[in-house]
Amino acid sequence: MLLIEMFVFLGTIAFAISGSLLAIQKRLDIFGVLLLGLTTALAGGVIRDLMIGNIPPTNLAEPQYFLVSLLASLSTIIFFERIKKFNHSIAFFDAIGLGVFTAVGANAVLSFEYSQPFLIITMGLVTGIGGGVLRDVFVQEIPQVFRKEVYGMASIAGSVALIISYDFVSPIISLYICLTVTFTIRMLALKWKWNIPVVGRKAKINRRTLNS
Template identity: 55%
Template sequence: MFLIEMFLYLGVFAAGVSGALIGIKKELDLFGVLFLGGATALGGGLVRDVMLGNLPPVGFLDPVYFLVSTGAGLLTWLFYHRINRLQKFILVSDAIGLGVFTAVGASSAIRHGFDEPFIVISMGLITGIGGGVLRDVFVKEIPFVFRKEVYAIASIVGAAGYYFTAPLMPRPAAMYLCLAVTFAIRIASIVFKIDFPVYKENKPSKP
């Protein structure tokens, strides 16, 4: 579980950076930038814990995650132009974060006694993409996961993989498998430029 924990911190950091980058581009003040970074990094886990009845949420019980996301936001504020150029690193870190958040979410559902497939997969998905959805809603953008990108489907497939393999192997192994599947799908979609189709309504041409 050591690697899972390390990847979790990396995912929180990457999510904090992505939220802070959006906050700076939207010209929020320092508090707004840090808040947006924290919402991106911790929002999915908070929503998951509330839905599972795990109160107070883990994000409040363990302040280390909050400190990591705040540190990410401060570093982004201080070194914005340098960090903004590290897009490939951010994408890879974000894909790792998606995988580990999905694994933690799916695992949390089973640990709290919810072993139905829909709940397990939903909790993995909510943990994986919830923070990003909150981030985009806060800045009045259409959530990133609704715009062509193969993002949510990677989380769904990964969580499903966890559900079907958890009874067959030790829990950490199932979590690593979930992480690997989610990460691989997300990275493959970026490398090969795979997007979901978008319905475009034919608008009448102007006379």
């Protein structure tokens, strides 16, 4: 599990940086930058734990995750001009974070001896995207998961892969499969600009047709 722990910290750092960068771009004060970084990195896990009855949430009971997120946000403030030049690297680490937190979220449900597939997929999704959704809502933006390249669907696919493989390989291998599937789909979506079809465009076309 050492590699998973390493990836968790890496994903936590990536999410904290992405939240802090957005806060700086929105011209928030230092407290706002730190809060948005912490929210992005920790909120998904907190929401998941509250929903499955793991109280207090792991992200709050074990301060190392808070401290890592805080240090990442502070570093983003200090080195903002340098960090903002590496958007592609941040997207890469963000994809790792999505894969890791999806795997960790789905596995948390299994560790509590819940076996319902829908619950496993939901908790993997909540853990993976929860922080990012709150981040965007706090700065009054439509969450990226609703309007950008395949993101939430990558998380769902990873959780499904974990469920399918769980009975055939060891639990740790199924976690790596979940991580790999989620990460690969997310990176391919970024590279090839895969998007979920937008309903609004079709609605506009239909409206024009009706008006004509």
